[in-house]
Amino acid sequence: MLLQVEDLHVTYDTVYGTLNALNGVNLSIEEGETVALVGESGSGKSTLGLSIVRLLPPNGRYSKGSIVLNGKNVVSLSGSEVRRMRGTDVFMVFQDPLNTLNPVKRVSTQVLEALAVRAKKENKAFDQREGISEAIEKFKDVRLPDPEVLIHRYPHQLSGGQIQRVVIAIGLLLKPKLFIADEPTSALDVTIQAQVLKLLNSLKSEYKMSVIFITHDISVAYVIADRFAVLYGGEVSEIGEVSKVVKSPLHPYTKALIESIPKRSRKEGELVAIPGSPPNMLSPPTGCKFHPRCPYVMDVCRTENPPYTEADERTLRCWLYERPPT
Ligand SMILES: Nc1ncnc2c1ncn2[C@@H]1O[C@H](COP(=O)(O)OP(=O)(O)OP(=O)(O)O)[C@@H](O)[C@H]1O
Ligand SMILES: [Mg+2]
Incomplete structure (x- = not known):
């Protein structure tokens, strides 16, 4: 159980x-x-x-x-x-996702932070470029438009639904x-x-x-x-x-x-x-x-x-x- x-x-x-x-x-x-x-x-x-x-x-x-x-x-x-x-x-996507992301950091930075934590827990080496391309793949999975551009934006430049999907994608990356x-x-x-x-x-x-x-x-x-x-x-x-x-x-x-x-x-x-x-x-x-x-x-x-x-x-x-x- x-x-x-x-x-x-x-x-x-x-x-x-x-x-x-x-x-x-x-x-x-x-x-x-x-x-x-x-x-x-x-x-x-x-x-x-x-x-x-x-x-x-x-x-x-x-x-x-x-x-x-x-x-x-x-x-x-x-x-x-x-x-x-x-x-x-465990990972939780909150009901109000707007407060989930840090407003002063780019999405890419926050995704990389999450992936660095995952790599540390798995005792694996961490490559930033690989991390970004892995994230872009997940962003595609959750149907985020133009993931290559969007990943370099700040949270306030995204809509509520996009932020929610970014958070879901981060959750999926953490497995x-x-x-x-x-x-x-x-x-x-x-x-x-x-x-x-x-x-x-x-x-x-x-x-x-x-x-x-x-x-x-x-x-x-x-x-x-x-x-x-x-x-x-x-x-x-x-x-x-x-x-x-x-x-x-x-x-x-x-x-x-x-x-x-x-x-x-x-x-x-x-x-x-x-x-x-x-x-x-x-x-x-x-x-x-x-x-x-x-x-x-x-x-x-x-x-x-x-x-x-x-x-x-x-x-x-x-x-x-x-x-x-x-
Ligand atoms: N921070 C809080 N302080 C005081 N009461 C709270 C707090 N958060 C929730 N409650 C109360 O606890 C009860 C359960 O709230 P909860 O938010 O868990 O319900 P919910 O099923 O998620 O509702 P919703 O469908 O509106 O999201 C409600 O009576 C709510 O008013
Ligand atoms: Mg609720």
């Missing part, structure tokens, strides 16, 4: 009090596997990604649980161990064991999106890389993922094979999410919103966090959070599939 997240709790200190962003997340990922992390805004997707790369903001805290990546517990690594882990064990992509295609236009998705998909076979793909967009997740993990209120409400979860969702929240995919038969661009709003994580509802929006709500749902249950080849948290406590 490459990644094993167990009972992970993460909080943020805020002026309004402690916000419980992750509340007992379990997630395992095998080598070469792609897991799509889906869920509404605020469900904790980015927090989970940042937790895995040990890049929570200063007000974020691991309050309970463990994250074992390639045999090491990320939560308790020292600063130098964390630096060694990044780029080798990490786990590649975390947080909404990597939302700033890209549809044809480029499809190309980048295809490329990420090919990683699985080419590099045996594992991918965590964070997205709002279920149709995108469907194309790329082996498994689907649905996050709600900082908990995994349902996780299983894509074919199982998408074709026959069990959890009422998953059902609502799948329903919200625009169908071809529906009018162009018409999105079906899920009624109600996501929970306020400063004062989440008691019991199951989805109960205020759930069409199947029962008494027990209002007071008790359901445990993890195995049903129809997946894991989920829902009282409908569990005998309520007596």
